[in-house]
């Protein structure tokens with residue numbers, strides 16, 4: 001059995017990768033952060049700060065920062081993947097031989113098209129035989145970096161891997177809960193980004209608190225309906241990686257997806273909103289992918305369809321809202337239907 005306080009490497013020097021690597025170094029775990037750009041790595045080593053993605057946060061002197069991937073991976077037992085979904089597969093492809101045999105934990109909340117693939121499924125394809133897990137929950141990087149209390153979920157069928165991640169990440173400000181529903185946890189993290197865009201937009205438009213609450217609750221119903229259709233466990237969506245992450249990203253101006261929605265609600269175009277952000281907002285791509293998947297699967301997702309119509313089909317806002325408010329009034333909680341289905345940790349179809 002391997003040492004629970006394993007050596008770790010984090011791939012990706014954005015706000016989340018930097019936050020996780022720094023937290024583990026602060027926990028006394030031998031931690032390395034890899035980023036592709038040597039100039040940025042050098043600046044981070046010199047200033048002990050990631051001024052581009054995490055300004056104002058002092059990095060632990062024990063954290064090793066490098067742009068040499070082979071050196072970063074040589075001794076790592078656990079590797080956290082914090083690369084945006086658009087570049088995820090290409091980074092894995094390049095580094096696959098050095099990743100073989102390690103515990104690989106995806107923190108990336110996106111979906112790849114074609115194939116509607118979660119990041120951990122890409123890991124399985126690119127690094128066959130790897131031990132795979134997913135980390136997801138209400139985890140705004142800036143808050144974690146500031147030591148604000150929160151919790152997260154580590155999801156894998158490999159209990160030993162879950163325990164190793166609990167040991168390296170858990171600390172007085174972060175609780176790490178385990179799950180075996182990797183697919184549901186990963187789907188929750190990706191889907192909620194779309195609803196954060198809607199919530200940011202609604203906030204910019206000055207809607208009432210009733211409206212905001214309705215939006216979040218119906219978002220949960222919609223994402224759970226979709227996930228159950230694909231074989232995820234509905235109960236996962238009542239946990240930190242479901243409703244927990246949904247609440248934080250739909251209410252916090254720190255969420256980049258919420259910020260994109262807010263900019264859209266202020267009348268900026270999608271291109272302007274994304275450019276103003278300057279960081280990754282996975283929800284924009286997920287919206288495209290999810291809309292086409294929900295149509296192909298025949299899953300009713302009026303909020304996704306509404307946002308897609310607004311952003312990509314340029315339909316007028318009043319028309320979209322009118323359609324949403326006049327749709328057939330169905331059931332509030334659909335759990336009675338969920339309970340009768342026997343899916344638990346079923347493989348996606």
Ligand SMILES: NC(=O)C1=CN([C@@H]2O[C@H](COP(=O)(O)OP(=O)(O)OC[C@H]3O[C@@H](n4cnc5c(N)ncnc54)[C@H](O)[C@@H]3O)[C@@H](O)[C@H]2O)C=CC1
Nearest residue numbers: 013014015016017036082084087108109139140141279280
């Ligand atoms: N920031 C947050 O609060 C959280 C982010 N996440 C997820 O983590 C993932 C990464 O996001 P952030 O760190 O926030 O992004 P970010 O926008 O802060 O930074 C992206 C990083 O990825 C790097 N990158 C892009 N393409 C690359 C490539 N081809 N090779 C190597 N590095 C590359 C960039 O140089 C940059 O360092 C996203 O999927 C996001 O959903 C998950 C939880 C919290």
Ligand SMILES: O=C(CO)COP(=O)(O)O
Nearest residue numbers: 137138139140255256257
């Ligand atoms: O996933 C996150 C918090 O859990 C981060 O959300 P954003 O990518 O919208 O900032």
